[in-house]
Amino acid sequence: MKGIVACLIAFLSVGVFVLGNVVLSVSPRYTLPGGEVTIVLTLPSTENVKNVRLNMNYGDQKTILYNPIVNGTSYKWTYITSKIPYDYTIQGLITYASTTVFSNMETFSTKIPAVDVSATIVYLPFISQATKTWCVKVKNIGSKPLTFSLASTSNVLIFSPSEGEIMPKGEKKITIIDNGSTLLPGKIYVLRAFLNTNDPRKDQNHIAIATIIEGPDGIVLSPVEVPEQKVSVGSDVSFGFSVFKHGVDVTEVSVNWKTPKSFNTFYFKGNGTYFSSHFIANESGMYTLASINVSYVYKNSRRVLSLQPRIALVAYPSSKNLRLNLNPTEVGIEVTSSSTPFVHVKDGSLNIRVNVTKVASKTWKGAYNFRKVSGPVSVYATFDDVNYAIVKRFERHIVNSALKNISFDGGWVNIPQGTFSSTTLMITYFQPLKSTPYYRGYEFFNAVSDMVEVLSEASPAKMLTYNLNLNLATVNGLFDKVKVYSRRSEKWIQDDIPLSIHGGLATFQAGEGTYALGIVPSINNEASPRLTYFTIMPRNSSGQNVQFFVSANEDCYYTLKIFDLRGRVILKQDGKILGKTSNLIYTLDPHVVSGGLYVAVVSVGNSPSSVESTMSESFTVTE
Amino acid sequence: MKKACVFFLIISLFVLSYAGVVNDFNEPSTFSRAIGGAIYALYEGAQSVSYNPAGIANGKGEVYFSHAEHFLGVIRNEFLSASLQIGDIAIGGAVQYTYPIDGLNYYQYKFVVGMAYRFGKNSIGMEMNRWKGNEIYNGQSFDFGMIMNFSKFNLDLTVKNLFSSITWSSTSTAESYSPEFVFSAAYFADRYTLSGYMNATSKEMGIGVIWPLTNFLDAMGGWKMSFSKALSKELSVGLRASYYNFILDVCYTFKDPIEFRDVVSPFYISLTYDFMKGM
Numbered sequence: 062m063k064g065i066v067a068c069l070i071a072f073l074s075v076g077v078f079v080l081g082n083v084v085l086s087v088s089p090r091y092t093l094p095g096g097e098v099t100i101v102l103t104l105p106s107t108e109n110v111k112n113v114r115l116n117m118n119y120g121d122q123k124t125i126l127y128n129p130i131v132n133g134t135s136y137k138w139t140y141i142t143s144k145i146p147y148d149y150t151i152q153g154l155i156t157y158a159s160t161t162v163f164s165n166m167e168t169f170s171t172k173i174p175a176v177d178v179s180a181t182i183v184y185l186p187f188i189s190q191a192t193k194t195w196c197v198k199v200k201n202i203g204s205k206p207l208t209f210s211l212a213s214t215s216n217v218l219i220f221s222p223s224e225g226e227i228m229p230k231g232e233k234k235i236t237i238i239d240n241g242s243t244l245l246p247g248k249i250y251v252l253r254a255f256l257n258t259n260d261p262r263k264d265q266n267h268i269a270i271a272t273i274i275e276g277p278d279g280i281v282l283s284p285v286e287v288p289e290q291k292v293s294v295g296s297d298v299s300f301g302f303s304v305f306k307h308g309v310d311v312t313e314v315s316v317n318w319k320t321p322k323s324f325n326t327f328y329f330k331g332n333g334t335y336f337s338s339h340f341i342a343n344e345s346g347m348y349t350l351a352s353i354n355v356s357y358v359y360k361n362s363r364r365v366l367s368l369q370p371r372i373a374l375v376a377y378p379s380s381k382n383l384r385l386n387l388n389p390t391e392v393g394i395e396v397t398s399s400s401t402p403f404v405h406v407k408d409g410s411l412n413i414r415v416n417v418t419k420v421a422s423k424t425w426k427g428a429y430n431f432r433k434v435s436g437p438v439s440v441y442a443t444f445d446d447v448n449y450a451i452v453k454r455f456e457r458h459i460v461n462s463a464l465k466n467i468s469f470d471g472g473w474v475n476i477p478q479g480t481f482s483s484t485t486l487m488i489t490y491f492q493p494l495k496s497t498p499y500y501r502g503y504e505f506f507n508a509v510s511d512m513v514e515v516l517s518e519a520s521p522a523k524m525l526t527y528n529l530n531l532n533l534a535t536v537n538g539l540f541d542k543v544k545v546y547s548r549r550s551e552k553w554i555q556d557d558i559p560l561s562i563h564g565g566l567a568t569f570q571a572g573e574g575t576y577a578l579g580i581v582p583s584i585n586n587e588a589s590p591r592l593t594y595f596t597i598m599p600r601n602s603s604g605q606n607v608q609f610f611v612s613a614n615e616d617c618y619y620t621l622k623i624f625d626l627r628g629r630v631i632l633k634q635d636g637k638i639l640g641k642t643s644n645l646i647y648t649l650d651p652h653v654v655s656g657g658l659y660v661a662v663v664s665v666g667n668s669p670s671s672v673e674s675t676m677s678e679s680f681t682v683t684e
Numbered sequence: 685m686k687k688a689c690v691f692f693l694i695i696s697l698f699v700l701s702y703a704g705v706v707n708d709f710n711e712p713s714t715f716s717r718a719i720g721g722a723i724y725a726l727y728e729g730a731q732s733v734s735y736n737p738a739g740i741a742n743g744k745g746e747v748y749f750s751h752a753e754h755f756l757g758v759i760r761n762e763f764l765s766a767s768l769q770i771g772d773i774a775i776g777g778a779v780q781y782t783y784p785i786d787g788l789n790y791y792q793y794k795f796v797v798g799m800a801y802r803f804g805k806n807s808i809g810m811e812m813n814r815w816k817g818n819e820i821y822n823g824q825s826f827d828f829g830m831i832m833n834f835s836k837f838n839l840d841l842t843v844k845n846l847f848s849s850i851t852w853s854s855t856s857t858a859e860s861y862s863p864e865f866v867f868s869a870a871y872f873a874d875r876y877t878l879s880g881y882m883n884a885t886s887k888e889m890g891i892g893v894i895w896p897l898t899n900f901l902d903a904m905g906g907w908k909m910s911f912s913k914a915l916s917k918e919l920s921v922g923l924r925a926s927y928y929n930f931i932l933d934v935c936y937t938f939k940d941p942i943e944f945r946d947v948v949s950p951f952y953i954s955l956t957y958d959f960m961k962g963m
Contacts, residue, residue: 600788601819603854622914624755626709626782627886628939628950633914656852656859657707658782658790660755677755679784683819683852684859 085153085164091261093202094171095144102129102136102153102164112156119147146172146204174229175203176260178270193239197270199256201227209258211235211270218254218273237271280306280355285370287350288407289441291449293379294345295493297439299454300372301337304355312363313356321346321376331356339437339454340470342376343493349373375449383442383451387488389518392440392455396425400446407439408432415440433486433518435459455490460517471511472566475526481519490514494577498534499610499645502619502638506553506579509535509543510567514575524570529578531565537642539580543567548575555581582616582637590617590640590665595676597661602682607649609661613674615640617665620672621647624660631659635669651682705886706825706845706861708794708815709782710734712763714750714933714952718922719892720906722879724868725831725840727807730767730956733778734796736829736842736866737809740767741774741802744961750933750954757951758786765796768960774800776811792817798827805833815850823850825861840868840881887912892920900926904935922952931956 082105087098100115113136115126129136142149149171153164177200201207210224219238227233237254254271285302292298304311311331318325321344329336342348350373355366381402386393396402396417404415406429417427431438435457442451458467464478469491476487494508501507510529536543545558560569560578567578596610611619616639623632631654638644646663659682664675713731716723724736730748732739745768752761765778776798783791798811808830815823825848831840844864851858868881875895882889892906904922909915922935935952 601790601854603852622916624916625707626759627705627707627711627888627910628754628908628916628918629886629888629910629912630914630916631912655704655707655861656850658759658784658788658792659707660758660784662755677758677786679755679758679786679788679790681788681790681819683854684857 083153083155083162083164085151085167087151087167087169089263090169091173091263092142092169092171093173093175094142094146094204096142096171098140098142098169100126100138100140100151100167102155104134104136104155107131107134109157109159110155111158114154114156115151116154117149117151119143119149120145142171146170148172170261172205173203173261174201174205174207174259175262176200176207176209176256176258176265176268177202178256178268193273195237195239195271197235197237197256198232199227199235199270200232201229203260204229207258207260209233209256212255212257214253215250217250218252218271220254235270239273280304280309280311280357280366285350285353285372287372287374289450289452290372290374292342292374292376293381293383293449293451294342294376296342296376296450296452297339297454298342298348298374298376298452299337299339299437299439300350301335302353303335305334306357309357309359311355311357315354315356317351317354319347319349319351320344321348324351341491341493342374343495345376345378347373347375377447377449379447379449379451381442381444381447381451383440383453385440385453385455385490387455387490387514387516389486389488389516391428391430392438394427394429394440394442396442396451397423398425398442398444399423400444401425402442402444404440404442406431407441409434409436431457433457433459453492455488458487458489460485460487469513471513472527472529474513474515475528476521477523477526480521480523480525481517482522483519486518488514488516498532499643500535500537500580500639502582502611502644502646503634503636506544506546506555506581507535508577508579510578512548512575512577516573521573524572526568526570527576529567529576531562531567531578533565536580539639539642542580542583542639543578544580545569545571546577546579547571548577553577553579555579580639582639584616584618584637584667586667588615588617588667589673590615590667592663592665592674592676593641595661595663595678597678597680600678600680602651602680604651604684607651607680607682608645609647609649609663611638611644611646611663611665612642613638613640613644613665617667617673618669618671619644619646619663619665620669621661621663623649624662625655626658638665649682651684654682656683657681704861705864706848706850708845709752709754709759709761709780710844712750712752712761712778712780714752714922714935714954715904715924717752717937717950717952718904718906718920718924718933718935719879719894720890720908720918720920721888722868722870722881722890722892722906724829724842724866724881725838725870725879726877727831729769730765730776730778731954733765733767733776733798733811734763734780734794734813734827736831736840736868737776737798737811737827738800738807738829738831738840738842740776740798740809741769741772741800741807742767743769743802745769745959747957747959748954750952752950752952754950759784763954769802772802774802774807774809776800790817790819792820800829805838807831813845813848819853821851821853821856824848836872838870838872840866840870842866842868844883886910894924902926929958929961931958 084103087100117124126138129138149169152166155162207227211220221236252273256268256270287300314329316327327338350370353368381398384395406413415427415429417425420426439454461484465476466473492512494512509532540562545556546553547556558569590613593612598608619638620635660679662677664672666673727742729742729744730746748765750763762781767776778796780794793816795814800809811827813825825845827844829842846863848861849858864885866883870879877894880891888910890908895903902924906920908918918937918939920937925932933954937950
């Protein structure tokens, strides 16, 4: 402080002369501790100059710098600042023969907030609707609090946090999110993110931390096609889209459908342009095409383009039905409905209306002669009184004498070499059989695979090998109970066909026909079965269906009775159950009973009338 | 015996069919259970509360408690009632607590208050029922009953659960139920009493016999059927021991004895205290 006063007195004593002719400058005015500053004192003339020095004050210390580098009328000092942050004050002192002159005072400081951040440059070869996220670390390497805020050239970039303060030696992670939502394909966008700070150093108060270039498009997805948005349960749902690429290699395409109970993922190899598949809507509810992921390589970098089309379709439970009766030349179409159906067929590029004739009070029949080409045929039935369609689909395959596998959703059929003497048309028709994760003890047999129907234009000379996927959850390890069932004259008959099961795949040899895999109990009449558990879910139903699960130590007969509090039997059911697995024996619609407390009693035995073991459990229904 | 067959034939003519009755533990009395539920045409005082309000006018003042275990003991029911007749007017009340013991979080209370007017061997009565519970926000209904005596016969008509509804807590919806029409008759022979009833709405019917063995001990037996959606049958046996002011009833019921043997059989025990006796 004394120094400053002395300098001020000296300054006042030399007056305007000093300010006008002797100039002291410093650069930079702000730097980090230990940084270098250049101080230049410029004189009007070096004549009679005996000595030049620099007075420097910082903190409580005072320093005099001598021996400047002289360059004409300029005297220059290069000064390495202390490693401790200070505010510095300097003044030049010029000694002439007869007098001493002070320069103007200057200041510089190392006691500053100082930002440290590395810029991120990102180049994206496409514009997607995908959200991209990057993180940037901002540090305060100075000695004062650093305040910052973020800005961008486009509202496409979102920051978190968008502003804040960082204490000395502290750091903060800033997330930059590119939501891409307002960008249109086909253009190039340059998006920049800036960090504004109170760092006084040159160019440190406005820093470009990210430059994101989007476009030109490397991948373009055509509009995703889902022909029907309202279908009946059991309908075949198809979808398709094109992927056009430029300058990138597509390696894989995957499609995720969110189904009412889980997810269904489809994988495609990346070669080709058009991608399509289909599935059967087994459950009622909403199905959403949640995402399409295109994996690609761009400039040796593996990347994934993710789109969320969010196309939804709804599957409605329906009392109406559409059945296809296939033969090698035509498909018989039978519609069961109380209202008049309208039937059309999509066969490749053809879209053909099929006339149906009423043959019974609720039955309409028609036929379609399909072409002898490979590819799918989809049959649609629509109605005036409902807003959904019933869709069924079958596949045609042109098979020559070579070995061939024809695939479907639930497996494939192997056609050995020489099965047909000439090129032949084969038909596959794949339908779900409503398998459930639990054995339904009151059905004839519990399907553990879907149904496949195979027929051909010419009779095969060899047996075909069927490979059907099993529902492992339903089989629950009871592989020895899995049997092949074939449908004959509208009835399912158990076939004594040898069957081998490896993992989730069952293989058997059979001719043309309609097959499914199922399990039924085999009961030993001399056994003494014991119940191992009896469970009701949910036990407190507020309108949900109530399901009753039973397990016994071996296959047996069961009887279920549900009693109300009065002791009346409101339901009685009997049947067979499988041993050592969970058997869903009944589903109670709570709306058909009065609310309140109930008790379900189940017994098992080795004959329909015997009782070897009994369990009971209470449950409530409130509506 | 011939007369007994006649009145059962008569009440069988009144079979009506209604759906949706209150799902309530409607058999809290050990004595009633022992005679197949055929308590309606009998004056059983505190035990008649929640059956037939006209039956509470038995000229006594009673406190009654029963404990029932039902369906392998899964359901328990505790029932406490009282009745008092002063002059021709009788009043009664009861509280009933029903709950499972197999881990299910549920319980329900039923509160009953009623009164009856006795004129000679005849009586009329009414009572109000209210339900509460962890799943029951509230519920109420009314019962009306009358017992008319004709020589050795008592004939009864009871309308139960009239204007009944229960509002469930979880859904806040009120569920309404059909009123129940109960027809009953009792025949008082010299050495036994025969009683029968039919709930035409809930499709329940039963017949029972009370056979005095000594001055202190009665044997009871009953057969009950319900035939709503599936047939259910039960055979009951019971004993009634009377000692001074106390009556002890026990009952064991073989429910659906052929199909389930005795595995879902209810067991009842109750004690009646006649606080007016000897006063």
